[in-house]
Amino acid sequence: MPIGPFKPAPPSDDKRWKIVAGTMRRHGETPNALIETLHTVQETFGFIDKDALRFVAGSLRVPLSKAYGVATFYHHFQMKPKGEHTCVICTGTACYIKGVPELLAVMRDEFGISPGETTADNRVSLLTARCVGACGLAPVAVVDGDVMGKLTASQLRERVGRCVRDDAA
């Protein structure tokens, strides 16, 4: 573990690193702050890249291997940038028995992406959620933050199709 006042500099002079540094400061710059800081990185940058991980690990005096282990352990943390649009399909039990397999088939057959993937033109990323907690509206997908309940395969095809053509609202 490094000793002394050494503190790594932010990876770039991007102003957003100040927000990340703020979170670390608020938590006393101890290893305990690792997860909270990774949340902040993801919120501000959209994903966590290697430079960010190095900066956070160094600042919090956490071995890089541990920081990498934590970042990859949790599903919520994304190590790759997302596409311009995101489609999150809920795979909770209620959604599953009400037709998630059909929805995933639409994404695979029509748009060529499986969960965790982004279309080649970088337009749409497909993610799955364990349960978004809107089981009363199953099956549910969240497209660019817009919750779509009681979703049919054709509605999903239409909505994601708009994202691909980029005439989405």
Next chain:
Amino acid sequence: MTQLEDLQRIASEETERRQGCRHRLCVCIAAGCVSSHSDQVQASLTNEVKRRGLEGQVEVRPVGCMGLCSAGPLVQEETSGVLYQHVRQEDAAEILDSLDAKPVERLRCDSGQPFFRRQQKIVLENSGVINPHRIEDYIAAGGYEALVQALTSMKPMEVVEEVIRSGLRGRGGGGYPTGLKWSTVAKAGGDKKYVVCNADEGDPGAFMDRAVLESDPHRVLEGMAIAGYATGADMGYVYIRAEYPLAIAHLRTAIRQAKKMDLLGNSICGTRFNFDVELRLGAGAFVCGEETALIASIEGGRGQPRPRPPYPAQSGLWGKSTLINNVETFANIAPIIRRGGDWFASIGTAKSKGTKVFALAGKIRNTGLIEVPMGVTLREIVFDIGGGIPGGHRFKAVQTGGPSGGCIPEQHLDMPVDYDSLREIGSIMGSGGMIVIDETSSMVDVAKYFMEFCMSESCGKCIPCRVGTHHMHGLLEKILEGHASAADVAQLEALCDMVMHTSLCGLGITAPNPVLSTLRHFRGEYEGLLQPAGGNGHASPSPAGGA
């Protein structure tokens, strides 16, 4: 400094303010209704009130979950009790027109239907009634009285004894007696103790905790502060899923308001008791619902469990004695202190006291959130409250307890719901998710779904769970594809036994439950998919499939 009189003054001011309005329209702003755009309904009602210059007379109040999520967005006129369903923003003018006339019939939802009538609310008593953004609303509903009462007129041990008397058991699913846990932490030595609220509601198909936190966040904070006083802790953490942005926002507001009123922080209510609460966001790992994994995650590491003992009550967060309870458990505390442990113990069955909140979902007419006394039958829940199966389909099973639970077939529907009877028939109470399954779903497919969940959520620390769930998933796939023989089912059962008895934590120990319970009650479905003995492994594909 907030004393009982201050609370009463705030409460009466609040009641007066409300009575100044002739009509009060409550709009549900919990996640279920927001997903069907209740925020737009609230905005258009508010605009319409402004446009008509009725600000002093009609109050549009955002409230928490009213329960019947399938009919959302829901709007209730509080004074007359008229409930409207599927309200759209265009309906605002018509609803306002109706206030001094007849209700809008085309939007009406029968509030006398069994869904509402058959419930008994303790945890959800304020849900759908108070505005979760305002501490005054909570205080007007009797909030924080229990905390002041505990701090000013009870010794810590008396609080623990009251909880023991209530017979409350952990609502996260395990059913461990809450009072016993509290007394262990209270008796533990050490200069520092922690209270942790487990709001990492990871079971797919369960949204009780989310609804409580969104609808009535102060209730949970009050329960935690009382727990802190009773056990001698001065710091609390709420470990909440990052997937619940609305609940996080409501909790943050609530913590800020409570601190401002000296109901959290230093010298609460002018006493020497200090208690602070901070949030820690989960990051999407089901295993973090396990208490030792949760602790590891709060400490900033990978959420991996460790062997117990020592239990968190002896050595928890940063090695200190830690009390961990679920959201719903904490939500029961204030009413228990306010109305006494004996009152609570008078509700429910001999060994399971009080009420339980369930999230009803799946192939059922009334999906949403319900609270019923322990001991009601599953049939009442599914057919009376839930309204039965839609679309002319037949009931097949109800799944309780999520990936750790099991499927209950029709012949057990008349069994009373409590911790022990559910366990007897191979399921568990769990945190409260209830998914109804009709005849269009294959039970083997349901078992595979849960095994896939456990396989990908296994933290990888112990081999039985990491490798066992993988193999069980493979066997279930093989069965569903029609390539399996009776020997594969025998191997599946052997693996269930091994994983159950040798895994480190609850995830692995309970992972075989969905398979075992479907094998127990729906063995015919497995056998129907098998190759006849001596088959060549290339039979027709599985007839089973999702709906």
